[in-house]
Amino acid sequence: MERDFTHFNDEGKAKMVDVGDKDVTRRTAAAGVSVMVNENTFALIKDGGMKKGDVLTVAQIAGIMGAKRTADLIPMCHPLFINGADLKLSLNEEGLSVDIVAEISCTDRTGVEMEALTAASVAALTVYDMCKAVQRDIVITNLRLLKKTGGVHGDFSREE
Secondary structure, three states: OOOOOOOEOOOOOEOOOOOOOOOOEEEEEEEEEEEEOOHHHHHHHHHOOOOOOOHHHHHHHHHHHHHHOHHHHOOOOOOOOEEEEEEEEEEEOOOOEEEEEEEEEEEEOOOOHHHHHHHHHHHHHHHHHHHOOOOOOOEEEEEEEEEEEOOOOOOEEOOO
């Protein structure tokens, strides 16, 4: 099904979509990302041995801050009043990764997918920043929307 892009005006220039006529509804979104590290870095994260501090706690807070600043970073995003932001960071020993899930909620006229993706991204970048002194080849991978609820386009849930 082909759809018109909504972020262009009649002259083909970028515009911010007018959501003023949309209904205010509850909306949620979750996004995930993984930060791949080596065994040494993983052990330092797990044991709290990074010189910059507790990697998981700092990344969790950074992700929440990122969600709140999404409209400042992504040009066509509407500023939203976020009701809740929860980031879960887990250590995946088998995959030598920090797995991050960001869950965001609001009651507004537009969704929070970009806020969830931004939160996950900022948390991942924070893990990278805190670990780069001991490992230069860290990989941030598999950023994706996991689920969303609310809005005119309905619910979405990724099958993994």
